Ligand code: FES
């Protein structure tokens with residue numbers, strides 16, 4: 001067991017975690033943050049993506065014990081003051097969501113990109129999202145949504 005202090009979506013949490021507990025387990029099972037999806041649990045699909053600091057990570061591959069002192073952002077923490085993040089708005093407006101299973105991970109991977117590169121090319125967007133699989137949209141509308149959000153965030 002390890003005692004850690006982490007910030008999740010702006011809330012500071014102190015907890016004892018088994019050395020083997022995965023971040024996805026902590027988020028979903030301890031805190032009910034079910035927007036972080038799980039599927040392959042092998043690092044192949046990206047649906048479990050969250051931000052640790054500004055970096056997108058696969059929460060099925062990272063131990064919670066190794067997140068001591070970190071700030072974690074899940075899809076539930078992205079809206080501010082009750083307003084959707086521009087990426088959330090653009091995904092809706094551009095029709096980049098169908099079943100929605102990939103959407104939280106896609107949006108958080110896109111946020112990590114835009115935090116580093118506010119003016120990405122379509123190639124850079126595609127590259128940044130290439131670890132996030134979508135079975136429904138064909139990706140074109142997702143790239144449109146990220147491009148549109150980048151333009152709005154910049155203004
Ligand atoms: S559930 Fe984590 S990458 Fe698939």
Ligand code: FES
Nearest residue numbers: 098099134135136
């Ligand atoms: S919208 Fe269904 S998997 Fe992407």
